Amino acid sequence: MSTGRVSRSDLRRVLAGRAVWAVYVLLVGPLAAGAVDARLMTPLALPGYVAFTLGSAVGSRLFPTLELWVFWVPFLAGAYPVAVALAGAYRAVRTQVSTESPA
Incomplete structure (x- = not known):
C-alpha cells in the first residue's frame, strides 16, 4: 500500500536519473557536436537546433548587443x-504499461 510520500530515491531518480541525462544528451549533444564541426550535424540535432534558434531569436530581440x-x-540551462x-x-508511461497486466 502506497503512503503517497515521495522518497529521496524517487526524487533523485526524477531529477537526475539515467532517463533525464539520456534526454539531455540527446538534446544538447548532437547540436554541440555540429557546432564544433558542421560535418557532425545530424538529424538528431533538430530538436536542440530548433530550441536554440528560438531562444537566440528571442534573446537577440531582448539583448541586441x-x-x-x-x-x-x-540553452544548456533550459534543456x-x-x-x-x-x-x-x-x-509515467513506462510505469503505466508495466502495471497493466495482459488479459
Missing part, C-alpha cells in the same frame, strides 16, 4: 527542465 555564443548558457519533463513522461 550580445554575441550569439552567449545564448548557449540559457535540463525539458529533459526532466520528458523523462518524467517516459517514466
